[in-house]
Amino acid sequence: MxxxxxxxxxxxxxxxxxxxxxxxxxxxxxxxxxxxxxxxxxxxxxxxxxxxxxxxxxxxxxxxxxxxxxxxxxxxxxxxxxxxxxxxxxxxxxxxxxxxxxxxxxxxxxxxxxxxxxxxxxxxxxxxxxxxxxxxxxxxxxxxxxxxxxxxxxxxxxxxxxxxxxxxxxxxxxxxxxxxxxxxxxxxxxxxxxxxxxxxxxxxxxxxxxxxxxxxxxxxxxxxxxxxxxxKQPAPPSQRIVQVTHAIATKRGNFTPARRFEGQEVITKAGTVLGHDDGEPVTTPYDDCVLVMPAVNRPLRAGVTVVRLGRLI
Incomplete structure (x- = not known):
């Protein structure tokens, strides 16, 4: 974009x-x-x-x-x-x-x-x-x-x-x-x-x-x-609920994503590296982890939430 x-x-x-x-x-x-x-x-x-x-x-x-x-x-x-x-x-x-x-x-x-x-x-x-x-x-x-x-x-x-x-x-x-x-x-x-x-x-x-x-x-x-x-538009065939479990914030605004991420993307494996913040890896905490509104694809400032992580329930 x-x-x-x-x-x-x-x-x-x-x-x-x-x-x-x-x-x-x-x-x-x-x-x-x-x-x-x-x-x-x-x-x-x-x-x-x-x-x-x-x-x-x-x-x-x-x-x-x-x-x-x-x-x-x-x-x-x-x-x-x-x-x-x-x-x-x-x-x-x-x-x-x-x-x-x-x-x-x-x-x-x-x-x-x-x-x-x-x-x-x-x-x-x-x-x-x-x-x-x-x-x-x-x-x-x-x-x-x-x-x-x-x-x-x-x-x-x-x-x-x-x-x-x-x-x-x-x-x-x-x-x-x-x-x-x-x-x-x-x-x-x-x-x-x-x-x-x-x-x-x-x-x-x-x-x-x-x-x-x-x-x-x-x-x-x-x-x-x-x-x-x-x-009023046609309703989607179904709805799904994502429960947010983690909000990942960058400490100093220097989060570096591992790649470009899409909103509502499901990361299959726990431990997948999403990026590094202050040089420390940020990983998914569980299998089938949903990335909610990732902000990792643009410049960030200290304290900003870069992504929320959620489970499908």
Whole structure:
């Protein structure tokens, strides 16, 4: 992949959605009892497939049949700085918005922590959350369902994508999808995070629309007839769940891969060398080890997770 992959679709102008219940957040009340459902885009400013979904649904005036529907463009400031000549830079401004959620009670010192404090009460209201993401590298779509059974069960009910990943989040900081009740085993709140594919592939928009359609109808907040009929795609023949067991981080950013790796690649033999970090070999801990979202094919910095390792369950 080149340093600047081609952008295969037009970006939406979201400035028309600035004025809402909070900047770039819109709450739609049905007046009827029901769940509160949140659809979030632009948690990272260069992950645009979800913004297309939220922009179009707002433009259509989608309203809930019951309960409450919340739309959010999270890191809109980073998105508005997007530069096609340096497209990966607009992932964030000061820090990763999606690693701030474990310290929102502390003073906000970055644009992302200030924005997360604005978004926070809406996340706390939500019974169901779908966080729409995409990936740096070409990879099959992944549904990150968190560590709890109810997340995996909801992902299975959606029926797509084919790959579901159970993990416990990032050592670098709590994600939005793990915040509050979403990460509480005693709660019924459920959040999913969809990785739709490479950021600017047209196929990532197709996946975002399909999963949003499935999510909104599954929660009962709308009916299928309220959504564009062509958004829903044929379901994969089956789904599989990968349980993440290890997250491999580079100590100083000098991890050297043994070769180019693909996402969801299954490494047959335990002890296979994946690369070297600070000169020390990094190997697979068991047979049939799945490589989840490897980041080993691009420049790294200290502390970054280069790959997660998982078992098929």
């Amino acid at each position: 080149s340093d600047n992959p081609p952008i295969e679709y037009d970006f939406p102008d979201i400035r028309r959605w600035e004025q809402g219940d909070a900047p770039y957040i819109h709450v739609k009340e049905s007046g009827m009892p029901g769940p509160t459902v949140m659809l979030a885009a632009l948690t990272h400013g260069n992950e645009v497939s979800g913004a297309i979904v939220v922009d179009e649904l707002l433009g259509r005036g989608l309203a809930p049949r019951q309960g409450t529907l919340i739309f959010s463009f999270n890191n809109f400031e980073a998105y508005q700085r997007f530069d096609p000549n340096n497209p990966f830079k607009s992932r964030m401004i000061d820090e990763d918005f999606n690693r701030t959620w474990g310290r929102l009670d502390q003073p906000a010192t970055t644009r992302e922590t200030r924005r997360a404090q604005v978004v926070r009460p809406y996340v706390e209201r939500a019974d169901f959350l779908l966080d729409l993401h995409s990936m740096h590298d070409d990879c099959v779509p992944l549904m990150l369902c968190g560590p709890l059974d109810r997340g995996a069960e909801l992902a299975r009910r959606l029926g797509a994508p084919a790959d579901i990943v159970r993990d416990r989040g990032h050592a670098a900081g709590m994600r939005m999808r793990d915040y509050g009740g979403f990460g509480d085993p005693q709660s019924d709140k459920t959040a999913l995070l969809i990785e739709t594919g490479q950021h600017w592939r047209a196929s990532s928009v197709v996946v975002a629309k399909d999963v949003a359609h499935r999510f909104l109808t599954e929660t009962g907040i709308v009916e299928a007839s309220d959504l564009p009929a062509d958004w």
